[in-house]
Amino acid sequence: MTVVLALRCVDGLVLASDSQITEPGRGLTYPAQKLHSLGKHGAWGGSGSRAALYDIRQMFDAEPEAILEAPDVGRAVQSRVLPILKHHYSTFIEDVPGETAGGTPATYVLAAGYTGDRPFIVEVDPHGLIGRHEETGFHAIGSGAPMAQQAGALLAHFQMSERDVAYGVVAALRVLDALDRTSPNVGPPMDICRITPEEARHLNEDEITDVYKMVSRWSDLEQRALDDLFA
Numbered sequence: 001m002t003v004v005l006a007l008r009c010v011d012g013l014v015l016a017s018d019s020q021i022t023e024p025g026r027g028l029t030y031p032a033q034k035l036h037s038l039g040k041h042g043a044w045g046g047s048g049s050r051a052a053l054y055d056i057r058q059m060f061d062a063e064p065e066a067i068l069e070a071p072d073v074g075r076a077v078q079s080r081v082l083p084i085l086k087h088h089y090s091t092f093i094e095d096v097p098g099e100t101a102g103g104t105p106a107t108y109v110l111a112a113g114y115t116g117d118r119p120f121i122v123e124v125d126p127h128g129l130i131g132r133h134e135e136t137g138f139h140a141i142g143s144g145a146p147m148a149q150q151a152g153a154l155l156a157h158f159q160m161s162e163r164d165v166a167y168g169v170v171a172a173l174r175v176l177d178a179l180d181r182t183s184p185n186v187g188p189p190m191d192i193c194r195i196t197p198e199e200a201r202h203l204n205e206d207e208i209t210d211v212y213k214m215v216s217r218w219s220d221l222e223q224r225a226l227d228d229l230f231a
Helices: 050-062 064-068 073-090 145-154 165-182 205-227
Strands: 004-008 013-017 020-023 028-031 035-037 042-047 108-115 118-124 130-132 138-141 191-195 200-202
Touching: 004 042, 004 108, 004 118, 004 145, 004 165, 013 035, 013 042, 013 108, 013 165, 035 050, 035 191, 035 200, 042 050, 042 064, 042 138, 042 191, 042 200, 050 064, 050 073, 064 073, 064 108, 073 108, 073 118, 073 130, 108 138, 108 191, 118 138, 138 145, 145 165, 165 191, 165 205
Parallel strands: none
Antiparallel strands: 004 013, 004 138, 013 191, 020 028, 035 042, 042 108, 108 118, 118 130, 191 200
16 A cells, blocks of 8 residues: 655645555565655655656656746646556556456656745646645545545644644654554655755654654643543
8 A cells, every 4th residue: 555645834845655565466565665856846756556656757857857947847747747657558468367456557646846936736647637736735645545635634623734844744744654553554664755945855764753753742742632621
């Protein structure tokens, strides 16, 4: 199961993911990097066909600035991702003798970053359609996306879009941590990219450990508030 989520804060964006890859047809589960840089001011993650995502990564690595400097970053992403998806779908062999699993892996791409001082959260779905989510301020892709969207809705009253990006980092990890606890196919290590107009920076292992401590503190503070509710 894959979860890649993006959320918007008052001064930045957060892109986060788990690292669990599951291949039901082969009975395999293994960790893999799901978040990648998109130039100096963006990042992206994907779910679905690993081969398609590999080609998409090569494309993003080759021309990140052209995408970020485009008049419409959503269309710039779409115009580059769509031919890759078409190629992989057109060469997919639907019926393989001796195999029961069928269907082309549905590939989604979620990119977030800044074009100048303007934030963007762009999704390209398996049909090649664009979704823009910077206004709603939260979106998730992957097989774990429905659970992530529900967790994000439960945190909506904290109004992350009106808080500093440091809060967004903690909120993103709290969503992933909740999914880790409830789903056997979502697992660490978690990956987080903190994005501001100045830079997109991937947190290292020690920094993520510190964020886990903030998640625990947040949960403890909520518990105390609940304990004192009828005091």
